[in-house]
Amino acid sequence: NAGVTQTPKFRILKIGQSMTLQCTQDMNHNYMYWYRQDPGMGLKLIYYSVGAGITDKGEVPNGYNVSRSTTEDFPLRLELAAPSQTSVYFCASSYSSRGGYEQFFGPGTRLTVL
């Protein structure tokens, strides 16, 4: 099992550009999450999904969109990149949404908006 994979690993965007961060998991997990980690800070939840076709906002959803057409994939879309979106983005998945289940994290995407 590859676990949770994310592409790209690094990206530099200009202000106003758009991009999609890809996330795929091969553990057949129903629950998937997107987080951002600003320098020296903990992770903050952007969006999550409890299954294909179902998504919901987390703590910091503004400026982002997500979709979940399959169990495996959960892409994160930035429509109009802003410097405030410079961060490291982590995708995660879990077997269940119940709080005790471990979330498995991808390796992260470092995004810089200039």
Added chain:
Amino acid sequence: AQTVTQSQPEMSVQEAETVTLSCTYDTSESNYYLFWYKQPPSRQMILVIRQEAYKQQNATENRFSVNFQKAAKSFSLKISDSQLGDTAMYFCALSNNAGNMLTFGGGTRLMVKP
């Protein structure tokens, strides 16, 4: 809203010694879950240990153990026989019972010195 606070931005410990990382939290839920995650320089988030709030017994995983004080809303991590590979950022995290809100603290950077 739930919050997690880690009051020690940085700590250091000599190899083979014991170190304790502090974490306090706040939640209005009666049942919840607490986690410690390790983030080495590779950026990968790795689960170290978890604790379910209604279980009074403190969790232990090999050299890692927690001191869970529910009334004080405190959840500290003790690392025994510290190893160089323990050098990392450590994040305390709190999950609600539904599992759709995982809140992270700001992290503690731990340096293990030879």
